[in-house]
Structure formats: structure tokens, C-alpha cells
Amino acid sequence: MNINDILSVENLTMRFGGIVAVNDLSFTAERGKITALIGPNGAGKTTVFNCITGFYKPTSGTIRLRNGDDEWRLEKLNDFRISKIAKVARTFQNIRLFPGMTALENLMVAQHNTLMRASGFTFLGLFGVPSYRAAEKAAIDLARYWLDQIDLLERADDAAGNLPYGDQRRLEIARAMCTEPALLCLDEPAAGLNARESAALNELLLKIRADHGTSILLIEHDMSVVMEISDHINVLDYGVQIADGTPQEIRDNPKVIAAYLGADEEEAIAVMEGET
Amino acid sequence: MAANASQAKTARGPDAAFILKKAVISALVALVLFSLMIGIRTEAGSDGQLTWWTRFGDLAAMVAVVFGGSIVMELLRRWWGPVDTVRVVPPSAQKVFSFAGRALVPALLIFTFLVPVIFYDERYILDLGILVLTYVMLGWGLNVVVGLAGLLDLGYVAFYAVGAYSYALLATNFGLSFWICLPLAGILAAFFGVLLGFPVLRLRGDYLAIVTLAFGEIIRLVIINWQTLTGGPNGVSGIPRPTMFGIPLTPGDDGLAALLGIEFSPTHRIVFLFYLILALALLTNWVTIRLRRLPIGRAWEALREDEVACRALGINTTTTKLTAFATGAMFGGFAGAFFATRQGFISPESFTFHESALVLAIVVLGGMGSQLGVALAALAMIGGFELFRGLEQFRMLVFGGAMVLLMIWRPRGLIGHRAPTVFLERNTVISSDLVKEGHG
Ligand SMILES: Nc1ncnc2c1ncn2[C@@H]1O[C@H](COP(=O)(O)OP(=O)(O)OP(=O)(O)O)[C@@H](O)[C@H]1O
Numbered sequence A: 001m002n003i004n005d006i007l008s009v010e011n012l013t014m015r016f017g018g019i020v021a022v023n024d025l026s027f028t029a030e031r032g033k034i035t036a037l038i039g040p041n042g043a044g045k046t047t048v049f050n051c052i053t054g055f056y057k058p059t060s061g062t063i064r065l066r067n068g069d070d071e072w073r074l075e076k077l078n079d080f081r082i083s084k085i086a087k088v089a090r091t092f093q094n095i096r097l098f099p100g101m102t103a104l105e106n107l108m109v110a111q112h113n114t115l116m117r118a119s120g121f122t123f124l125g126l127f128g129v130p131s132y133r134a135a136e137k138a139a140i141d142l143a144r145y146w147l148d149q150i151d152l153l154e155r156a157d158d159a160a161g162n163l164p165y166g167d168q169r170r171l172e173i174a175r176a177m178c179t180e181p182a183l184l185c186l187d188e189p190a191a192g193l194n195a196r197e198s199a200a201l202n203e204l205l206l207k208i209r210a211d212h213g214t215s216i217l218l219i220e221h222d223m224s225v226v227m228e229i230s231d232h233i234n235v236l237d238y239g240v241q242i243a244d245g246t247p248q249e250i251r252d253n254p255k256v257i258a259a260y261l262g263a264d265e266e267e268a269i270a271v272m273e274g275e276t
Numbered sequence B: 001m002a003a004n005a006s007q008a009k010t011a012r013g014p015d016a017a018f019i020l021k022k023a024v025i026s027a028l029v030a031l032v033l034f035s036l037m038i039g040i041r042t043e044a045g046s047d048g049q050l051t052w053w054t055r056f057g058d059l060a061a062m063v064a065v066v067f068g069g070s071i072v073m074e075l076l077r078r079w080w081g082p083v084d085t086v087r088v089v090p091p092s093a094q095k096v097f098s099f100a101g102r103a104l105v106p107a108l109l110i111f112t113f114l115v116p117v118i119f120y121d122e123r124y125i126l127d128l129g130i131l132v133l134t135y136v137m138l139g140w141g142l143n144v145v146v147g148l149a150g151l152l153d154l155g156y157v158a159f160y161a162v163g164a165y166s167y168a169l170l171a172t173n174f175g176l177s178f179w180i181c182l183p184l185a186g187i188l189a190a191f192f193g194v195l196l197g198f199p200v201l202r203l204r205g206d207y208l209a210i211v212t213l214a215f216g217e218i219i220r221l222v223i224i225n226w227q228t229l230t231g232g233p234n235g236v237s238g239i240p241r242p243t244m245f246g247i248p249l250t251p252g253d254d255g256l257a258a259l260l261g262i263e264f265s266p267t268h269r270i271v272f273l274f275y276l277i278l279a280l281a282l283l284t285n286w287v288t289i290r291l292r293r294l295p296i297g298r299a300w301e302a303l304r305e306d307e308v309a310c311r312a313l314g315i316n317t318t319t320t321k322l323t324a325f326a327t328g329a330m331f332g333g334f335a336g337a338f339f340a341t342r343q344g345f346i347s348p349e350s351f352t353f354h355e356s357a358l359v360l361a362i363v364v365l366g367g368m369g370s371q372l373g374v375a376l377a378a379l380a381m382i383g384g385f386e387l388f389r390g391l392e393q394f395r396m397l398v399f400g401g402a403m404v405l406l407m408i409w410r411p412r413g414l415i416g417h418r419a420p421t422v423f424l425e426r427n428t429v430i431s432s433d434l435v436k437e438g439h440g
């Protein structure tokens, strides 16, 4: 594992019965950079995410995360501890907000562990001690900051389930950022967004990287997003890495184009159009 | 305003025909159904031959009731119904409702405080009030588990029983006073809540419901069979009555009446019990409202909304669920201790599944998660049950019918919407169709 890498996936294999969703996959993600994971449908991208974030226990392989002096073996940690102590946050391919809670509440829930400690594991908070009230105010301020970043400050008090689709996508990113992660894993954040919203998403992700130094691992089909903001791209097909390199290298790689052509014509065209 | 009214009218215009049509169809169905059931009465005559006569008057009345009822039901559904129906509440009515809504809580609270004053001479009403408040408290306790955390618990009575037996046994065996036993009963019940919590952590939905149901039954069976400790089916008797912080409410020289220099009356104890359960219920309410605004309460609600997302945010769902079970159980334990001291005698018969079902019905009817809704539902259920006493064997029928109707109009309970726990600018309520019910 290189000193500059935040994440190193080594020989990761994930089997579901007879299906090998991820096969002996190795790749790294550099600290403070945006690393993309692309590939045709069913290539195993989401499965890799689920292994990194502890929702699946990999069949074999290691996943190392280095944050400062700490190194975590993610495949050995429980899912909630990966977010809590290893500081890996994620979003989901199918948005998973708390629909019956307001946008603000969604961001407050994300700060659960900080607030829990401040509330003396509820006992002090029950009696409203000043230190807890200060912590809650700080949490609201952080939520307000992120709502502002995603242009949803006006809708802070609306139920998350009532927001338009694009806003929900951005809110989910803001919620992940409220856990103050070292590594942010985004599963198709541009899915279902129109061109204008995609452009806004690019800006948001670049800003997250610039202002917070958060490393980003990105799964995305939308090439206008991937090619524009990624520092490094890994291409997956049938659970195997078929290429990796800079956006320019990936664009010109015949293997990648073939993989996309074999899988889905439209996506191959999207790749080639990204070229022009 | 005028434009509004005319709009409402145009929206309602075509509806009138629809409602009427629906009512006519319902009446026709009723006519066909009841023409034989009610219209013609047959009986075996004195010699065994068949005698019959017609009752067209009754039949007509029945059909008329169905016709009218259908119209009323459809109108109510339109006004307060589920979200998918177009709601057309006239603006004037809306104003009245919103005022009533705001005034309801203070009015209810003041009235409750005054009940022992107003009904001092009516023992029956006071007893009923105590009963209603006990169920309000149980409802609020279960609401933490079912309404907030979204975990369907069909064995809540187990914690009620644990609380009751804790007090009864500690008081009769060790002579501990009510005020020492009360927290102990709560702690013991919470302990049992955690005990139940562990095996069911991985279960969801129907499976969770079945295991909690079994847990309730196990506790009851253990109480019945552990004769040496619990007295088995004979129960525990001679449970000490509560004292007013050490001063007994008895006619003796050291009793409260003698100390205050007033004449002793058995009503004093009833009034004291009334205020005791009121205080306990309000404590439950206060704690629940506070907890909702603390990270733990938000985590409960988030758990109800989406457990996977919770884990992705670093929330330990195991301990979060356990605290929900423990908190709900603790309030059940308090209520149980109160029950024991009020009755002076407890037996396993008081802790059957029927009680769990009743408390759950209160929570569901009230609107899961809503404190006011649960209180109103407890009042309606327990009070209504008494109200229909005159109907004798039809009581259950009327009651069941009322519950079915209520669930048709308000599938998410009396107060289904959710109030946010924190806000920046506007404190808007969240409509019930967005709020998840949890996986229980
Ligand atoms: N829990 C599971 N059980 C069985 N098979 C699974 C499971 N999760 C994923 N798979 C299989 O693993 C393969 C990879 O799926 P995955 O969701 O990782 O693809 P993906 O690259 O994210 O695709 P998409 O671009 O469509 O999201 C698929 O064949 C899928 O059917």
C-alpha cells in the first residue's frame, strides 16, 4: 500500500452461491483524489462498495484503509463501525434517506455518534445540560452549512421524502458528509439527474475534495461526470478489473470500449461521445 | 376567500352525484342482503311447523341506515381521509379545526387535573379515570417501541407483569415501600426488556411480532408455575397500599386525614391514586418528548425509517434497538407497580395477551408516534368500552365496528402526522404517507 493511498483493495473476491460477482480484484484509491469505478451493468461495482462498507463480508481478500496513523482492515469491521471509527461514508444506488424526517433531521441523525457522546449517552442530555445544548447547536450549524452547500437551505424543514429526486440525491451526499468522513463512497450519484443537475453535482464533488480534502470513490455511468472530475478510473467487467488509468487513458482504451459495446451499445456511445 | 369557496364548490359538484350513487348501491346491496335476513322472520311453531312473518319496517330502517351511513362515511373520508382522496374541507371548518387542535392539549390537561375535584363524589368516574390513565401510560410506554423505533411488540404485558410482581414481591417479602420499589420495578422491567431484545435483534416484521408474543406468554406461564415465588394462579395478595411519602392514607391516628385534621374518607386514597398515575403518565410523556429530541430518539425514528441507512451512518442499531426495548419496558414496569399497589392483589390473569393487544390497539389507533393521539385513543378505547356497557353482549360488536370504521377513515391512526424534532425556520408537520411504520 502506497503512502499516498487512503484505500487499498487487495485480491477481493465475493461469491454469491455460484455467481462470482467480484473476482480477485485489486485497486487503490489515492488520498484527496476522486477515484472512479466504472463498468457495464452487473459488473460488480455495487458489490465492491458493499464489501468496503461492511454490508457484505467478502469471500476472500483484504481491504485496507489508512487514515492518518491508523490503518483499518475493513473486511474485519462491523458495518456501523466502518462509518464510526474508520470514517468511511457512503450513499446508495437507490436513495436511502429517512423520508419521514426533515432534511435537517436527516443531517442530524448523521451526527449521531458525536451528539451521543455530547449528551452523555442520553443521561446528561435528558436534563438539558449546557454542554449538550452547545453540541446540538454546533450540529445544527454543520447541517446548515451542508444544506447551504447543496442549495437546500430553503427546504431544510421539509420532509426528505417530499423533495424532488435530484435534491434527494444531493441531500444523501450531504448526509454522508455530516459524518465527517475520510473516504466518501458514492454509488451512482448522477443517476436520474438532468444535464444541469449533473453539472452542479460535479461542482459539489470538486468542492468537497478541495475544501475538505475528502477522498472520493465514485461509481457512475454518466460519462460527463466521470470523465470530467475523476483523477483516476478503474474499469470493471464481470467482477474483474480490465483497465485503469487517467480519464484520457481510459477514453482511448479499446478494451474498455469493447466491454461497453458488448454490454450496452448506448453506454459505449456515451463513452465515445465523451471523447469528442 | 370567495374564490376559495367557489373552488371548493366546483370540486364538490361532481362528487355529490358520486356519493349519492355510492350510497344507492350500498342501500341496494343492503336491501338484497337483509330482505331475507331481516325482512322475513321464521320460527318453529308450537307443533313444530314453520311459522313466518314479514318485518318490512325493520328492513326499511336498516336500508335507510345503510344509505345515510354511506353518505356520512364518504363525506368523513373526504374530510379527514387518507391522502390519496381529494380532501375538501371548507375553509371555515378548517379554521375551527385548527383552533380546536391548538386548544385541545391544554384543555385536556386542565380537565384531567380537575377530574377528582369535579367528580369527587363519584367513585365510579374516579376509578375509570385511573384506569384510563393507566392505559395512557402503557400506551405512551409502548409507543417508544412501536411508534418511534418501529418494532412491533406483541408482548408488552410481560413488562407490566414484571413491574407488578416486582413491587408485590419486594413489598410483601421485604417490606420495602412503594417509593423504593417503583424505580426497582422500572429497572427490573428494563432488564427484562434487554433480555427480550437480545434474541429478537435479528428478527423483523412478523417474526419479531411472534417472538415478542411468545415472550409475553412465557413470562405469564413462568409466573403461574413458579408457585414458591409468585404464588402461582393464586397470585399475591396483601400488597401494601401506597403512602403519601410515608404517611399512610388510613383512618388511624398516624393517617393523613388525622394529621391534616380532616375527617377520613376512603375517597382520599382514590384521589391520591389518581394523581399518582397522572404524575407517572406525565413523567412518561415528558421523558418521551425529551428523548425524541435527543440523538437516541432521532436514531429510533431513523431506525424505523431505514435501518440500512442507519448502519451506513455509523449508528449501532443493536444498542439502539435495545435501548428502545428497555425504555418502553421501564415505563411498563412503572405502570405495573402502580397497578399492583392500586389493586392490592395481583394474579397472572391480569397479564394475558388481551392486555398486550389492547395497549397495541391504543397505540395503533392513536397514530403511531403521536403522544396526543395515544392519549385520545386510550380515552376512547377504555372510556368507550365503559360507555357501551349498557349494550351487554353487543358491546364487542359495536366496539369492533367502531374500530374498523376508524381504520377506514384514518388508516394511520387518529393523529398520523409527525412533528419534526428540530427545525431551522418553519415547524411544519410531516404527513403520514411519508412516515414509515418500521419493519414490525
Ligand atoms: N446479494 C446478492 N445476492 C446474489 N447475487 C448478487 C447479490 N448482489 C449482487 N449480486 C450479483 O452480483 C453481480 C454484480 O452486481 P452489482 O450490483 O455489484 O453490479 P453493478 O456493477 O453495481 O451494476 P449496476 O451498474 O447495474 O448497478 C450481479 O450479477 C448481481 O446479480
Ligand SMILES: [Mg+2]
Residues within 6 Å of the ligand: A045, A046, A047, A093
Ligand atoms: Mg450498482
